[in-house]
Amino acid sequence: MLSESARMSTAHEAGFRIQEPNSKQRSIKVIALDPSSAVLVDQIAKDGWSGASFFTSLSFATQKNPDSASDGSVQAWLNDLAGRALDLMSEVSTCDFVVVVTCAGEDARAVTIIADACALYHKSLVSLVVPQEGMSEQDVEISLKHLRPHSRMLVVAQGIDYIEVMLSALRAG
Amino acid sequence: MLKKEQNDYITQTGPGTPMGELFRCYWLPVLLSEELPEPDCPPVRVKILSERMVAFRDTEGKLGLIDEFCAHRGPSLWFGRNEECGLRCPYHGWKFDVNGQCVEVPSEPVESGYAKKIKLKSYPLIEKGGVLWTYMGPPERRPPEPEYEFCAVPLKQTYSSKRLQECNWLQAMEGGIDSSHVSFLHRGDLHNDPLFKGAAGNKYNLGDLSPVFEVVESPGGLLIGARRNAEDDQYYWRITPFVMPCYTGVPPRGDHPMHGHFWVPIDDHSCWAWSYDYHPTRDLTDDEVAAMKDGKGVHVKNIPGTYIPLANKTNDYLMDRAAQKAGRTFSGIAGIGMQDASLQESMGPVCDRTKENLVGTDNGIIMARHRLMRAAKALAEKGTIPPGVDVEHHKVRQAALLLKRDVPYAEGAKEALKAKKGVRQTSV
Ligand code: FES
Numbered sequence: 001m002l003s004e005s006a007r008m009s010t011a012h013e014a015g016f017r018i019q020e021p022n023s024k025q026r027s028i029k030v031i032a033l034d035p036s037s038a039v040l041v042d043q044i045a046k047d048g049w050s051g052a053s054f055f056t057s058l059s060f061a062t063q064k065n066p067d068s069a070s071d072g073s074v075q076a077w078l079n080d081l082a083g084r085a086l087d088l089m090s091e092v093s094t095c096d097f098v099v100v101v102t103c104a105g106e107d108a109r110a111v112t113i114i115a116d117a118c119a120l121y122h123k124s125l126v127s128l129v130v131p132q133e134g135m136s137e138q139d140v141e142i143s144l145k146h147l148r149p150h151s152r153m154l155v156v157a158q159g160i161d162y163i164e165v166m167l168s169a170l171r172a173g
Numbered sequence: 174m175l176k177k178e179q180n181d182y183i184t185q186t187g188p189g190t191p192m193g194e195l196f197r198c199y200w201l202p203v204l205l206s207e208e209l210p211e212p213d214c215p216p217v218r219v220k221i222l223s224e225r226m227v228a229f230r231d232t233e234g235k236l237g238l239i240d241e242f243c244a245h246r247g248p249s250l251w252f253g254r255n256e257e258c259g260l261r262c263p264y265h266g267w268k269f270d271v272n273g274q275c276v277e278v279p280s281e282p283v284e285s286g287y288a289k290k291i292k293l294k295s296y297p298l299i300e301k302g303g304v305l306w307t308y309m310g311p312p313e314r315r316p317p318e319p320e321y322e323f324c325a326v327p328l329k330q331t332y333s334s335k336r337l338q339e340c341n342w343l344q345a346m347e348g349g350i351d352s353s354h355v356s357f358l359h360r361g362d363l364h365n366d367p368l369f370k371g372a373a374g375n376k377y378n379l380g381d382l383s384p385v386f387e388v389v390e391s392p393g394g395l396l397i398g399a400r401r402n403a404e405d406d407q408y409y410w411r412i413t414p415f416v417m418p419c420y421t422g423v424p425p426r427g428d429h430p431m432h433g434h435f436w437v438p439i440d441d442h443s444c445w446a447w448s449y450d451y452h453p454t455r456d457l458t459d460d461e462v463a464a465m466k467d468g469k470g471v472h473v474k475n476i477p478g479t480y481i482p483l484a485n486k487t488n489d490y491l492m493d494r495a496a497q498k499a500g501r502t503f504s505g506i507a508g509i510g511m512q513d514a515s516l517q518e519s520m521g522p523v524c525d526r527t528k529e530n531l532v533g534t535d536n537g538i539i540m541a542r543h544r545l546m547r548a549a550k551a552l553a554e555k556g557t558i559p560p561g562v563d564v565e566h567h568k569v570r571q572a573a574l575l576l577k578r579d580v581p582y583a584e585g586a587k588e589a590l591k592a593k594k595g596v597r598q599t600s601v
Pocket residue numbers: none
């Protein structure tokens with residue numbers, strides 16, 4: 001006698017899988033940590049992703065954003081491609097997770113402020129380090145060192161290719 | 174998730190498919206040496222990459238892997254007589270040598286030269302580390318023989334087994350690089366399994382259930398590091414290598430032998446899960462070999478005389494709900510190998526990746542797929558030899574180690590990740 005497992009794992013039975021979508025639209029924030037990675041993020045954003053929004057830099061301001069969900073203790077602003085400044089805290093609070101991108105050897109210290117926001121709202125942080133032409137292993141290590149304490153997942157990935165693949169794998173498309 | 178076309182692209186390995194061509198760049202394990210134990214022993218049917226073949230060891234001990242079907246009227250040569258340096262079809266007596274060359278057509282005069290015109294497709298078959306390997310690509314691209322450490326150490330230091338897995342190779346292989354499932358699916362086994370227990374590192378696994386991950390490309394594939402907090406300002410790292418197209422290593426525990434897998438497509442709906450265990454510097458003990466044969470560690474107990482797991486889909490994998498409830502096993506299935514296989518087979522013959530919802534910690538899997546597809550494309554478009562063909566790429570080790578938090582992991586683990594003859598593994 002065949003068991004249920006034997007029956008259910010056939011190719012024929014696979015055809016009866018319910019076709020109803022099993023997830024909702026994602027909201028991923030992709031943030032460039034330095035000017036070089038901003039160029040990459042800008043390029044990726046042009047493809048039009050319905051589940052991701054892209055920010056090319058971080059800035060700080062003293063006055064509180066009136067629309068902010070935060071208590072004002074961290075006043076960081078994310079600058080998007082349209083030149084708008086959006087409050088980091090409210091962006092993070094409403095997303096599913098955050099992806100930061102840095103080019104190897106660049107100053108990635110801005111990650112700490114983003115990581116604080118992620119910690120506050122319990123969002124996981126994925127960090128991507130993109131090696132650059134002519135950089136050394138040390139350059140990558142410098143980036144990793146900045147990102148390591150804050151990231152749930154840290155990836156060293158060649159070029160914008162991988163970032164796009166990852167966003168699409170994570171259903172940001 | 175993958176789009177339907179991408180999923181088809183990466184899961185199909187038959188002749189003429191892009192992934193099939195990629196797989197045909199490598200030496201792949203096909204049979205255990207024990208399956209062809211001596212000259213003139215019974216031939217064995219083999220299906221790899223959706224091609225049916227028969228393997229035999231001739232009178233002189235030479236190995237052959239040839240088209241399964243007789244060139245005369247097409248019966249399986251598995252029924253053949255392995256005698257006097259060739260495999261003879263029992264139907265009308267045609268005979269083929271290890272290269273597939275027909276050497277005798279009894280109905281025709283020898284002088285006619287008829288036999289010379291008949292040749293079955295054949296592939297090279299070599300023996301290394303207790304395993305028979307084949308290369309199914311074009312002869313001019315034949316790479317040097319594999320140098321994975323498990324097949325390079327003396328035979329007394331290594332043990333391999335295989336089991337049938339009734340699903341596509343990719344969902345099986347993805348389990349090998351999915352470090353985040355270990356703390357759940359296999360949590361019951363760290364303390365009990367004779368090939369895992371007692372390692373100092375186990376406490377870190379069980380003490381910190383939410384490791385963080387680092388994925389970096391290596392020349393031959395990927396390194397996937399899982400990091401957990403440890404005492405004295407240290408991290409406990411477990412580093413899993415993936416070598417293209419389908420080799421994965423499991424980070425070691427204590428002085429236990431090191432293990433890992435090869436995931437070899439049989440056809441698009443089934444694969445061979447190969448499991449190896451070896452120690453770089455000492456013979457395996459009798460107890461270790463006995464435990465491996467008994468299906469412990471990464472090995473599985475097969476139905477005697479077959480390579481089909483005893484616990485399989487026809488008996489619901491011997492599901493034990495009481496053990497599941499009591500927490501002795503997390504899924505109710507006994508043994509690490511079958512815990513993985515049961516879930517992977519339940520995904521269906523080919524997992525529908527259009528429906529999956531990956532998270533950030535799945536980046537190892539995302540990157541492996543990306544590298545495989547990128548390599549298949551580069552091979553198809555530019556003839557680029559893919560990563561993992563170069564034997565230097567085989568000489569990578571899995572590792573488990575403690576590092577000070579401020580020590581760069583690439584540096585701290587650099588030596589640990591190299592296979593070095595006569596040097597013990599790095600393991601906690
Ligand atoms: S929880 Fe990961 S596959 Fe179901």
